[in-house]
Amino acid sequence: MTIATLRRTLLVLLISVLGAAATPIRAQPPGAQASPAPVLLSRQLAARAHVVVGDVVTLATDPTGAAGRSFRVVGIYEPTPDPMRFTAQRLEARLHLPDLIDLTADPRDAGSTDKVDSINVRLVNPMESDRFTAELRARMPGLDAGSTSRPRENDPFQVLDRFHLAISLVTVAGSTAFLLALMIIRAEERRETVGAMRLLGISRRSLLVEVAIEGLLVAAVGALFGALLAYGAESLVNRIFQSRYDTTLVFVRVTRSIALRSFLLAVPLGVAAGIAASWTLLRRTILSLVGR
Amino acid sequence: MTSAWLAFRTVQRYRARTALAAIGVAIIGALLFDMLLLSRGLVASFADLLDRSGYDIRVVNSEGVSVSRTPIPHASTVSAAIERLPEVASVARIRLEPATVAGGDGSDLDVTVIGSTRAGGRIAWTVVEGSDLPDGSASTEPCPVLVGRNLANALHLQPGATLQLRADVPGQQSALPPIPCRIAGIANSLFASANEFEVLTTMRGLREVRGGTDNDDADLVLVASAAAIDPAVTVRAIAALRPDLRVYSNDDVVDQFNRNGFAYFRQISVVLSSITVVFTFLLVATILTVSTNQRLGEIAALRALGIGRRRIAAMLLWESVLIVGLGGLAALPLGGLVAAGLDRILKQMPGVPSALHFFVFEPRALGLHALLLSATALVAALYPMWLTARLPIASTLRREVVG
Numbered sequence: 001m002t003i004a005t006l007r008r009t010l011l012v013l014l015i016s017v018l019g020a021a022a023t024p025i026r027a028q029p030p031g032a033q034a035s036p037a038p039v040l041l042s043r044q045l046a047a048r049a050h051v052v053v054g055d056v057v058t059l060a061t062d063p064t065g066a067a068g069r070s071f072r073v074v075g076i077y078e079p080t081p082d083p084m085r086f087t088a089q090r091l092e093a094r095l096h097l098p099d100l101i102d103l104t105a106d107p108r109d110a111g112s113t114d115k116v117d118s119i120n121v122r123l124v125n126p127m128e129s130d131r132f133t134a135e136l137r138a139r140m141p142g143l144d145a146g147s148t149s150r151p152r153e154n155d156p157f158q159v160l161d162r163f164h165l166a167i168s169l170v171t172v173a174g175s176t177a178f179l180l181a182l183m184i185i186r187a188e189e190r191r192e193t194v195g196a197m198r199l200l201g202i203s204r205r206s207l208l209v210e211v212a213i214e215g216l217l218v219a220a221v222g223a224l225f226g227a228l229l230a231y232g233a234e235s236l237v238n239r240i241f242q243s244r245y246d247t248t249l250v251f252v253r254v255t256r257s258i259a260l261r262s263f264l265l266a267v268p269l270g271v272a273a274g275i276a277a278s279w280t281l282l283r284r285t286i287l288s289l290v291g292r
Numbered sequence: 293m294t295s296a297w298l299a300f301r302t303v304q305r306y307r308a309r310t311a312l313a314a315i316g317v318a319i320i321g322a323l324l325f326d327m328l329l330l331s332r333g334l335v336a337s338f339a340d341l342l343d344r345s346g347y348d349i350r351v352v353n354s355e356g357v358s359v360s361r362t363p364i365p366h367a368s369t370v371s372a373a374i375e376r377l378p379e380v381a382s383v384a385r386i387r388l389e390p391a392t393v394a395g396g397d398g399s400d401l402d403v404t405v406i407g408s409t410r411a412g413g414r415i416a417w418t419v420v421e422g423s424d425l426p427d428g429s430a431s432t433e434p435c436p437v438l439v440g441r442n443l444a445n446a447l448h449l450q451p452g453a454t455l456q457l458r459a460d461v462p463g464q465q466s467a468l469p470p471i472p473c474r475i476a477g478i479a480n481s482l483f484a485s486a487n488e489f490e491v492l493t494t495m496r497g498l499r500e501v502r503g504g505t506d507n508d509d510a511d512l513v514l515v516a517s518a519a520a521i522d523p524a525v526t527v528r529a530i531a532a533l534r535p536d537l538r539v540y541s542n543d544d545v546v547d548q549f550n551r552n553g554f555a556y557f558r559q560i561s562v563v564l565s566s567i568t569v570v571f572t573f574l575l576v577a578t579i580l581t582v583s584t585n586q587r588l589g590e591i592a593a594l595r596a597l598g599i600g601r602r603r604i605a606a607m608l609l610w611e612s613v614l615i616v617g618l619g620g621l622a623a624l625p626l627g628g629l630v631a632a633g634l635d636r637i638l639k640q641m642p643g644v645p646s647a648l649h650f651f652v653f654e655p656r657a658l659g660l661h662a663l664l665l666s667a668t669a670l671v672a673a674l675y676p677m678w679l680t681a682r683l684p685i686a687s688t689l690r691r692e693v694v695g
Contacts, residue, residue: 086556087556156641159641162637162640163634163637163638166633167323167634171320171323174317174319174320174323174571177312177319178313178575178578178579180312181308181313181579182579184309184312185579185582185586186582188586
């Protein structure tokens, strides 16, 4: 077992300080302290506090800034996008763990200098994660362990996925009704032409095949146009939402499989609508088609 | 013959296409209606839940963020001080602790034990079987509990039975022994979600479960304002009394929820409402235009009979109104059904209280639905109206007849 990363964000610290409208991170003249410890600030926090790389700032757990410590900003980082927290302002800082403990430890509590919120573990054999977590739980009651790679139970994004799928199905049902109405109008338009073709000896079957091929082409072109439209709108939608939430999270991605799925759904529907609409015409007698 | 009657006759003549177009509008209109219900539904439902809880103010520790807030220390002193304020009618302290109970198959089941200084009925727990917990500190019983309906169903629990509760102590390498607690009743909690198990007990019961330790902390202090006192006034009084705590009225909580937690659904509602309106416009406009093109000879004949441009244009507008109106009306019950299905899907999200709804009917949504569809009907008819208004009668008739 190796401890890969020990991560603790300073959300508590920073948000409480920022929320209290006290000076959250105070830029100090360089050289105010002999060798300030290094700190990384999130892009959002650096912008909010008007801090740049090289500045020395004070971090404190108290809104008044009491018992604060000086740190030198050695870098600005983009926080890893987290879909679970995309509405939250990412006002974060990263310190070395000893610096953080030094800053936050309670002198009255000896145990506070040896506390972390979580321990990330990389297994030699990732396939053994179930056995490892079960063993850890049995050996250390009170600790919770879980795999980071497996989807969690009751994943909200699976629920959202089902929600979006349900909306898509409603949209497809509505579009199909409209498509059928348009195909019926179109079939009516061609009533006399169809009658003339039947008089010339072209069979119902050949006419149906012709309609099916026409439907296939129209549906394929429509589906392709739809996929291209979605692809074109992708960056616009992402830009709007990324700007709204100040994140690099990707909200919309038109993948090949999604485009293929739309295509596979749209084409049979288009063909079926074309055949269904034409069938109302083709089942009539030739004389009624030519108005006799 | 009025233009409305002419439109009605046309619609009657082309029944199949009209019916299909109206069905299309009904389905897309149902989606539009649902998105309008969604646009404020969760916030309205959340506000309703908070109001039904019987308390209009929530006091929490100012330290920490919402997900990992530090409990309020010396909570009994804090709540006593708050209760003495003239603006306050009553106060309840709430403490949450994770615990486990033995499941039916012998495995441990995670539950949340809620310790309260008030009876279940006073903190939005509705007893459905058995009896409520005693109010305040009137009970001498060590650990009476109200069991949430989900847990009772999962373990087939009945009032009078014993529930073995074992508190989890985060960060500790020891497990406390299970404590036998008498089930006083089965209850529905207003804020319970479908996939969580909850147990309500007295503060003394919680202390027993925690192995007799009592640090007098509370995660939350609920406050009910005195009659005729504005909650904002009570908030100010409590904030002045204890500036180290954060005090929120129900309106503040809903406002924060509206700005943060609900943003996604509000935006998806705006996006999908816009798309459905554009979609309806495009499709109705296309159907009307194609249909008008097909009937150019008929329209030219009507014009030749002396029916004016305005009446023909009005006829097309009426056709649009009939298609969109019929579809829009059918969209309401259909939208209700679809909303119920979508609501069921979204309520599968973890932590969402069963009593919370994403789609909530409001008269405002109905008005907006009617307004948007009316505007769509009008705009969709504009191009066909313009087409017929500039139709040359003689050449159209000659072309149609010769053709």
